[in-house]
Amino acid sequence: MLTEGERREIEEEIAKSERKRAASVEVLKIVQKRRGWVPDDLDELAATLDMTPDELDAVATFYSLVFRKPVGRHVILICDSVSCWVMEYESMREHLSERLGIGMGGTSTDGMFTLLPVACLGACDRAPVMMVDEVLYTNLTTEKIDGILEAYRRGNM
């Protein structure tokens, strides 16, 4: 069931779109912003967009940044593409995995972080890089990663 707030934001988004279904990605993001992920049952959302649930599911399962399972409070997207790979991506990933106690796709037991790979973040001259939620972190080192995790843990970010 959509909440009143969700419904209002969704209606606004649809009103701005050329056709209802063109709003589908934004609408999925509205739900995700409020709940952290997009649940399995898409019937109501799909109806709002004049789509069948299957059509909307085909969109929702396609995008890497539409999450279909609960994620942690913060999502870490670490770039595993070629320039970062050359610049020691693997050590950064190993360090993150060790610090968080999770592999790719995992969520730390305290529910703070989910770790995911992402395609080239377009900051290859500052490799290796990662994003935490909306913020880009560049020229990573293991010490820098520790500082970043610590800041989020302390709730400073």
Next chain:
Amino acid sequence: MERPLTENIRSDGQPVGIEEYEKLGGYQATRKALGGMSPQEITAAVKNADLRGRGGAGFPTGIKWSFIPMGDAARHPKYLVCNADEMEPGTFKDRLLLEGNPHQLIEGMIVSGYALEADLAYIFLRAEYTLAAKRLGQAIAEAYAKGYLGRRILGSDYSLDLRLHLSAGRYICGEETALLNALEGKRAIPRAKPPHPQTSGLWGKPTIVNNVETLSNVPHIVDRGAEWFKSLSHTDCGGTKIYGVSGRVKRPGLWELPMGTPAREIIDLHAGGMRNGYGFRGVIPGGASTEFLLEEHLDVRMDFDSLPKAGSRLGTGTMIVLDDKTCPVGMVLSLETFFARESCGWCTPCREGLRWVVQIIDAIEKGEGAGEDLDILEGQCRLLAPGHTFCALAPGAVEPLQSALKYFREDFERHIKEKGCPWR
């Protein structure tokens, strides 16, 4: 040396705001175009300027535009779409233009939209470019407030709306027909071509898709003319090019230089050469889907016509350097893992072939390779060549692979013979 695209980009990291942009001569091209040029004159100028698409394929922009139906023959609404999905590994040039000078792109879209008699324009932006999204959103609002966008722009008969679409990941969204499906709210797989977007694009209407850097050039061509634009270049492809270098060089970064600047000059002079303790082994000249070059190729001019003669492509013009302390097999594994993961899955050779390629290279890298593996990889390169798939992702994926099999063959063979990666 003139640097029209980047000279106004501030060194403090802040974007050029609308007032500053106007003071620097911004929106003059809009006044000139809407005030006295016909759409055909603008398309002719872009054609004469030899502007070629900066999204990777290098298609001549003026010629692309001339395929769009004009006047009474056209079905409306007509669309102009800016491809700002920049996700080709090793590519980081559009980010600079989007974050540094959003009004230059917006003006490029207004002038181009006028030339195409477009009614509605979209900027298709990848979700991870959060700073660009904020700055573009603000710049679009400023442009509306000053009458550069919306109904009857600057009192002319031309009206254009511009919308920002934020995507949600997946490299394939940058392929122009997948991008159109994404804008329509469908699963973003490419479309079979023909029909091409110029005649049947967004919602089946005439549509032009151009890259950020391509469109950012257009106001300067309108302002200063085709001859001036051509004079910026060392070769037959007009203008400057934003080149980039990443990898173990002293100063990774971006530089706007004359189109056709030699690769060696960019790597040695601008990027400062290799870091101490590292030697040069090879370079991918234009983003992940271009073929490796070696030291002996570095005098090649970095433009659309010269690089094919050296066996590669300009692509996005952003180079990825392979140093002598990095395993070429590992690097190719990283590239192919990317392409396999990002395959949309529509064509069997791409969906299944790339996955197989990754399995084989992964086995070789781990020391579990067999003698016939290299033949299988070469066979896959042939099966994934142009013409076997609906889009250029698969052919692009095998470009670095087949060149690596040629140039770094002994490294692959050593992995197999020594049952392990010599670099680990």
